[in-house]
Amino acid sequence: SSGINESFSLIVSENGRAAVNWEHSWGDGATIMEMLQNVHRDYCEHRPVIGGGEKCDVERVDVRVEGEVRNDLDAAKKSFEHAAATYDLKPFVYEGFGKEDIKKFGMSPDSVSQFIFQLAQWRTFGYFVGTYESCSTAAFRSGRTETIRSCSSEMAAAAQAFDATNPATLEDITSLLKGVSQKHVNLCREAAGGM
Helix, strand or coil, X not given: CCCCCCCEEEEECCCCCEEEEECHHHCCHHHHHHHHHHHHHHHHHCCCCCCCCCCCCCCCCCCCCCHHHHHHHHHHHHHHHHHHHCCCCCCXXXXXXXXXXXXXXXXXXXXXXXXXXXXXXXXXXXXXXXXXXXXXXXXXXXXCEEEECCCCHHHHHHHHHCCCCCXXXXXXXXXXXXXXXXXXXXXXXXXXXXX
């Protein structure tokens, strides 16, 4: 499929290999994967075609999109391209400090990443927002995902301590960041446990 608005696309190549691509906003990837595993299991147990059987004619189907649907797709594409052209991304890679250094301080690298998002939000807009961070619940049968609600009061207090109008001491900031990390680790455990 070449469409960009399907829930999922099953892609089968000429050599019979298959792959799947899905758009995530409607549901979890684990749901699609479980469905495909069930289809595969059923296919393997009840093969629809057995070697030596009758030949089956296959006819190619070409999909043509015309009229109002074509106009809507063209307008959506143009709108997307305009929005994409307004983004300005300038990556910066800093290699002088990383996750192993964070671990040496007894903190979770993920908690520091989530803290940086909230600090940037606070400095840019002056308020905090909930963020989406996915957590696997695969420990449960047919486990999907849960959301880690990482924008905690500990996160907000630490971000505000970085505010130049209310400077905190290094000891205070260290203590706040360790509190952020511990709270975040607990939130991750709770999400993974389905709580």
